[in-house]
Amino acid sequence: MATRKKNSTYSRNENIIIECDLTYAVNKIGGRWKILILSKLEEKKMRFSELKKEFDYITERMLTLQLRALEQDGLVKRTVYAEVPPRVEYELTEMALEFGPIFKQLSAWGGKHRNSAKKDVA
Structure with missing residues (x-):
């Protein structure tokens, strides 16, 4: 990077x-994708191809950049297995797991206010 x-x-x-x-x-x-990536990884370890399937609207380059940034910031751990073909898995670090309750609160807040904002516009 x-x-x-x-x-x-x-x-x-x-x-x-x-x-x-x-x-x-x-x-x-x-950033546009980091929270979405972190929320998916909260569920389980995932390979790049699995993440790409979850976010088919993100380019491979953007997904790679976001994963690298999350890894550099200590939020995602990347494990490379010495296999043929190579297997790479991504998982949350302990630091990232601390975001879990915060994400749930933020999501609840967003749902509450996004719906009320829609009503105000109508």
């Missing part, structure tokens, strides 16, 4: 932003 220049605007902003605990947490799970 490419590394960013330490003096780039993005890196400087990221260093300031992650000094806030809440922003740090949101930064780790933020």
